[in-house]
Amino acid sequence: MAGRPRTSDDAPQGAAASLLNGLGVLEAFSIEKPVLGVTEIAQKVGLHKSTVSRILTGLADAGYVQRDEATGRYRLGLGLLALSGPLLADLDVRRAALPYLEDLTERTGETSALAVWNGQEAVVVEQVPSPHQVKHTASIGTRYNKFASSSVRVFLAGLAEGAVRELIGSGAVLVGAPYDSDAAAAAELAAVEKAGVAVNDGATTPEEFGVSAPVWDYRGRMAGCVTASAPRTRVQGEVAAELAAAVMEAAAGVSARLGYGAKRAAEA
Incomplete structure (x- = not known):
């Protein structure tokens, strides 16, 4: 998803094109790859180096990127926090989830996080890091699009089968063995939906164990997912099962706070 090239024949012109090019540079x-040079960015976004250089100068003036004077390379700037702050503050599910994430980390000693679905990826919007020195964390704003990711499978399990096939077919969601067939992917998502939890036991990186469970709102729609992640060496056997149960309990608590239990009671 990062650094989308702006090269289509019917691309916007003028100010709209400049805005999209600027966003493409930020997405690179x-x-x-948190630190990039002008040439690397130009290759990612499909723009000339001189154009990218001008864009970066403007973004640096606005505080959206920072330039290392010693190397001439760039990283994202703190100005972006001013843009994302109002969005994050307005996420009801984020406010509802935070105390449950804090409790989950306190109970398990592992990193807990909340992710939402942006249509193609799971995006981390809140996190409570593990107190352990050795831990797995994901910064707010981290995006996941691998099928093997526990959070991605939780969200995909809530989509229609046709929508899942489209995401996989377009390459928006990356699928590898053993899920690299329609039948295998569908069977896995059916199992996740039935169990109410997805587990990633070293499937994305050999060192990480992750488990995710869905959060539902008062309309019965999936509003996000709670995830716990930890080093695999610390989470095996009974400990893994206990972590999965704790994640499901936390997700259920957030769902109840969003009114999901009231909807179910009314339907009953």
């Missing part, structure tokens, strides 16, 4: 940065 990622957790894996």
Whole structure:
């Protein structure tokens, strides 16, 4: 998703094109590549280096990127927090989830997080890090689009089968073995939906264990998912089962706070 090229024949012109090009430059940065040079960004977004250089100068003046004077390379700036702050503050599910995430981390000793679905990816919007020195964390704003990710599978399990096939077919969601067939992917998502939880036991990175459970709002719609992540060496066997149960309990608590239990009671 990062650094979308602006090269289509019917691309916007003028001010709209400049705005989209600026957003493309910002999207070129990622957790894996937080520091980039002009040439790297130009290659990612499909723009000339001189154009990228001008965009970066404007973004730096606004505080949205920072330039390292010694290397000439760039990283995202703190100005972006001013843009994301109102959005994060307005997320009801984020406010509802925070005390449950804090309790989950206190009970399990592992990192807890809340993610929402942006249509193609799971995006972390809140996190409570583990107190352990060795831990797995994901910064707010981290995006996941791998099928093997526990949060991605939770969200996909709540979508129509046709929508899932479209996301996979377009490459928006990346699928690998053993889920790299329609039948295998569908069977896995059916299992996740039935169990109410998805587990990632080293499937995305060999060192990480992750478990996610859905959060539902008063309309019965999936509003997000609660995830706990930890080093695999610390979470095996009975401990893994206990962590999964704790995540499901936390997700159920957030759902109840969003009114999901009241809806179910009314339907009954």
